[in-house]
Amino acid sequence: MGDWQTPAGLKYAKSDEWFAVQGDTVTIGITDYAQDQLNDIVYVEFREEGESLDAGDSFGEVESVKAAAELYSAVPGEIVAVNAALEDEPEVVNADPFGAGWMVKIRADDLAPLEALMDAAAYDSYCQGR
Amino acid sequence: MATEELQPLIYDLGSPGRIGVNLPECDVPAASLPAELLRESLPLPEVGEVQVVRHFVKLSKLNYSIDQGLYPLGSCTMKYNPKINEDAARLPGFAQLHPLTDEDGCQGALYLMRELQTWLGEISGFKAVSLSPAAGAQGEFAGILMIRQYHLDRGDAQRDVILVPDSAHGTNPATVTMAGLNAHELPADSQGNVDLQALRAACEGDLRERIAGMMITVPSTLGLFESTILEVIDAVHAAGGLMYMDGANMNALMGVVKPGALGFDVMHYNLHKTFSTPHGGGGPGSGAVGVNARLAPYLPGPIVEIVEEEEGEEPPLYGFVMPEKSIGRLKAFHGNFGMHLRAYAYIRVYGDSGIRDVTRYAVLNANYLRARLMATYHLPYPRYCGHEFVLEGHIEGADAVHALDISKRLMDYGFHPPTNYFPLIVPEALLIEPTETEVKEDLDAFVAAMEAIAAEALREPETLLNAPHTAPVRRLDEVKAAKELVLCCAPALPR
Amino acid sequence: MSYIPHTEADTRQMLAAIGVPSIDALFDAVPASHRFPALDLPPPMSEMQAASEMLAISEANDHGGDFAIFRGAGAYHHFIPSVVNHILLRGEFYTAYTPYQPEISQGTLQATYEYQSMMCALTGMDAANASHYDGATSLAEAVTVALEASRHRRKKVILSHAIHPQYREVVRTYHQGRDIRIIGDRGRGEIVDLIEMLDDNTAMIAVQYPNFFGQIDDLSTLATAAHQVGALLVIVANPMALSLFKSPGELGADIAVGEAQPLGVPLGFGGPYLGYFATRKKHVRRIAGRIIGETQDADGKRAYVMTLRPREQDIKRERASSNICTNQGLMALAASIYLALMGKNGLRRVGELNYHKAHYAAERIDRLDGYSVDKSKAFFNEFTVACPRPIADINAALLEAGILGGYDLGQHYFHLQNHMLLCVTEMNSKEEIDRLADTLAGLA
Structure with missing residues (x-):
């Protein structure tokens, strides 16, 4: 394990987004x-x-300060909420990436693509190898 | 909130009603100004001449510059900028020459541009040269647009991929995108060359029909001459692509090898690196492009040609010409002429025998530093280097110390740091380029400073981590700058 | 060996340290068949010879030292206070590199921050970058910003035909690889006609101010019309005219760009010049090129640093919107010094001198038989004159009288054959203007 958190129960993409599903x-x-x-x-x-x-x-x-990253959604759908609070306090993403640092909510047209993503254990070992 | 300041802002100096210049009275009758079109306020400073002089002199003293000492900034070729070039640029016949002067009235300038085109072509082995690009990045852009248009004219519209080594300058992939093409990255092998296997896989695999060309820096950004360059060029040509040479490192090649003769189709020059035009705190640059015969019709224009041959006593008439299938104009007028004339004077002074020496001594200086420093710092590619080389800024037993800390500490020893964290493929990279104009004593002093810093890293790492200690300011809060985005001082903002 | 300081002893010792017998042995990686080619260049020269050759070449040009210049068209002959050149010649400024190491570059950084501030002041915008290559490339970069602002959904760019013809060419060069349409400039559309072209596929509309013909168009309705369809308004403004006239900010522009050469940069046969780029805060992150921001150091001392770095090519690589690295650093410094010297009062005075002298010249020429000045709109320091003969003939005769005449508009605008664009600045004395008018009178 590295010194980062990877909560169980979420899906993880190689581009380092996490996905939490609640209904659609x-x-x-x-x-x-x-x-x-x-x-x-x-x-x-x-x-x-x-x-x-x-x-x-x-x-x-x-x-x-030194990098920019594009953010990708693994699922198709409509953006139903964005975390506007982050625009004023982006440092919240550093402090609480899985909680107050959430970014968008999407009403998914199809959840199937999530199945191809990694679980916590797989993501951890993926990060170890980078 | 910061209260202390190095030097007040120009807006914080001065007083209402003050003016820094003595202007003439109006010698014609005043016309009436159209009130409804006029602005109400003009929030500029109000400062006297002496204050302005002192303000900028004080600011100048906060800079490090070549005129003060060694500036071993890799990939930037910080060589001495000859003073006579500055005198030449300020001659009224150049400084007060209108760019739209009729050709009869600017034969001197056109002659100079034409000579420079010819000389740059000779040095690099290219048939034709355009001086239009305002900077190296614009030269790259021109080069890729030419390659694109060349394929389009041949009905090869599917050729939309440019191969780029992973050690490339960021401008290379950015250029490809700007031109509407796609960059495909290639890895380096253990010697720092382009991985030939990966290149051949790209050239012979699925991408084959899509390859428009390849951009490559020679010597590479690691300072290494690609020992397999002829194979690289052949592989890309065999796939139907054209070869672009990023000429940022031309200071390692003059009189040593001509890129055109190696088989390159197009390259750009950085007049502000190789040909000594001053960097000016960030610019202006100048980025001429050279091409072989098949790309010559596509050059950005205008270029200078002889439009009427000489006849007896009559000298030839020079004129601006737009190449037949030109990709177009890259800026208004005809390139950064002020840089052209400096480069002209530079080449003129060195001449045929001296230009090769520029490269020979630049490479000697770099190899000397490499040989002296490799005992203290890890040299990831132990070969002869070109005009620059890369070290790892990591000291065994001082894990907290990074390349950045070594760089900052160099400032305390009176040197500008090398380039940090580039090329990206070497961890903790320190890219060191001394240039040919540095005297051995200064190189030795630099080695001594690097050795002393390595010893400090083990003995007192905190000294490095908190460096610099003697610069005008200590390390800056870049997060604050990026978050608060204060880009303009308050008195200047619109009300 | 000119600027190479090595003695034979130095070279010998250095080669010994490296462990090679000769310098040439260092080049063994270069294919032997191509190594050390002959160079057909002229022989070397002493500094004395070089100085006299440069002087001789420079004097083979018709320049402002010998001729009264009445030509503008994108490059302007203005007074440059002596202080500007003296400061520019400080090696601390002109032999420094890009301020990537801010601790030892505060001079360049603060001066650039002041430049950004003064460009905001002139244009009425919130933020300016550290400069682009020239006015034309600034406009081309503004097109990129507008396309990005619509996330490349909008595909139409409207350019007025009264934007400098070379600027429009440059926009087309820059965007030839993109799937967009550039319209508006192939006719003779007035502002109202351009407004007609706006639709919800329009990313931006650009006009020049004063326009290429020197005129101040009525831009009062343009911003509203553009914003109604969600397009950006880009104003290409001559910063010298902004000494007197409403700023692009007041006119509702989203982006102000242009050529800041008039602010302390000599004619110099067309470059290096200074492309300024200023915008509303909203678009700051889409600006290409360097931007300097205020911050503080570890001791809390105010200081400046390059910021918003992730936009730039060295970090964003193929995802960057522009490949630009250099700015026109030294020219931006020249503009800073110029604007500091002129200040609020001086710049307005210079603006007025331009205005009054241009209007005096226009009045005199308009009264001449065979000549007619276009006075349909207000103008600043340039105006259009219909002439009785081809402009090339007129200019040849003016040259005989020591005058560099106006720009031949027929070169780019077919309907303006025998029309010249004259420019009058504070550099033109009444005596020169009278000589111009008298010479023109003799050619009618």
Whole structure:
């Protein structure tokens, strides 16, 4: 194990997003590993509520002092909520990536793509090897 | 909140009614100004001439510069900027020459540009050169647009992939995207060369029909001459692609090898690196492009040609010409002429015998530093280097110390640091390029400083972690800058 | 060996340290068949010879030292206070690199921050970058920002035909690889006609101010019309005109770009110049090129640093919206010094001198038989004159009288054959203007 958290029960993408499913709504954020790699996050930008995404589309961008990362949704659907509070306090992503640092909620048209993603154990070993 | 400041802002100096210049009275009758079109406020400073002079002199003293000492910034070729070039640039015949002067009235400038085109072509082995690009990045952009158009004209519209080594300057992949093409990254092998197997796989696999070309820096950004360069060029040509050479490192090649002769189709020059035009705190640059015969019709314009041959006593007439299938104009007018004339003077002073020496001594200086420093710092590619080389800024037994800390500590020893964290493929990279204009005593002093820092790293790492100690400021809070985004001082903002 | 300081003893010792017999042995990785080619260049020269050759070449040009310049069209002959050059010649400024190491680059960083601030002041915008190559490339970069702002959904860009013809060419060069349409400039559309072209596929509309013909168009309705369809308004403004006239910010522009050469940069045969780029806070993260921000050091001392770095090519690589690295650092410094010297009062005075002299010249020329000045709109320091003969003939005659005449508009605008664009600045004395008018009178 590295010194990052990877909660069980979530799905993880290689591009370092986590996905939490509740009914047909999927909440997405970035992992503890990712926020640690990025270091001090200074800016987030999300697509707008109501926009539709295909699986693999970008739903926004996160920026630290030295890096910028595109954020991808593994599921298709409509953005039903964005965490606007992060625009003023992006550092919350560093402090609480799986809680207050959530980014968007998507009403998924199809949950099937999540099955191809990693579970916590698989994501951990994926990060170990990077 | 920060209260202490190095030097007040120009807006915080001065007083209402002050002015820093003595302007003439109006010698014509005043016309009436259209009140409804006029602005109400003009929030500029109000400062006297002496204050302005002192303000900028004080600011200048907060900078490090080549004129003060060694500036071993890898990939930037921080060589001495000859003073006579500055004098030449300020001659009224250049400084006060309107860019839209009729051709008869600017034959001197056109002659100079034409000579420089010819010389740059000769040095690199290319048929034609355009001086239009305003910087290296614009030269790259021109080069990739030419490659794109070349394929389009041949009905090869599917060729949309440019191969780029992972050690490349960021401008290379960014350029590819700007031109509407796609960058495909290639890994380096253990010698720092492009991995030939990966290249051949790309050239012979699924991408084959899509390959428009390859961009490669020679010597590579590791400072290493690709020993397999001819194979690389052949592989890409065999797949139908064209070869672009990023000429940022031309200081290692002049008189040693001509990229055009190796088989490259197009390259850019950085006049502000190889040809000594000053970096100016970030610019201006100048990024001429050279091409072989098949790309010559696509050059960005205008270029200078002889439009009427000389006849007896009559000298030839030079004129601006737009190449037949030009990708177009890259900026208004004709490139950064002020940089062209400096490069002209530079090549003129060195001449045929001296230009090769520039490269020979640049490579000697780099190898000397490499040989002296490899005992203290890890050298990931133990070969002769070109004009620069990369070390790992990591000291065994001092794990907390990073390349950045070594760099910051160098400032306390009176040196500008090397390039940090580039190329990306070497961990903790310190890319060191001394250039040919540095004297041995200064190189020795730099080695002594690097050795002393390595010893400090073990003995007193905190000294490095908190460096610099003697610079005008200590390390800066970059997070604060990026979060608060104060990009303009308050008195200047619109009300 | 010119600027190479090595003695034979130095070279010998260095080779011994490396462990090679000769310098040439260091090049063994270069294919032998291509190594050390002959170079057909002229022989070396002493500094004395080089100085006299450069002087001779420079004097083979018709320049402002010998001629009264009445030509503008994107490059302007203005007074540059002596202080500007003296500061620019400080090696601490011109022999420094990009301020990637902020602890030893505060001079460049603060001066650039001041430049950004003064460009905001002039344009009425919230933020400016550290500069682009020139006015034309600034406009091309503004197109990229507008396309990005619509996430590349909008595919139409409207350019006024009264934008500098070369700027429009540059926009087309920059965007030839993109699937967009650039319209508006192939006709003679007035602002109202351009407004007609706006629709919800329009990413941006750009106009020049004063326009290429020197005129101040009525832009009062343009911003509203553009914003109604969600397009950005880009104003290409001559910063010298902004000494007097409403700022792009006041006119509702989203982005102000242009050529800041008039602010302390010499004509120099067209470059290096200074492309400024200023925008509303909303678009700050889409700006290409360097941006300097305020911060503090570990002791709390105010200091400046390059910020918003992840936008740039060295970090974002193939995802960056532009490949630009250099800015026109030294030219931005020139503009900073120029604006500091002029200040609020001086710049307005210079603006007024331009305005009054241009209007005096226009009045005199308009009264001449055979000449007619376009006075349909307000103008600043340039205006269009219909002439009785081809402009090339007129300019040849003016040259005989020691005058570099106006720009031949017929070169780019077919309907403006025999029209010249004249520019009058504070550099033109009444005597020069009278000589211009008198010479023109003799050519009618």
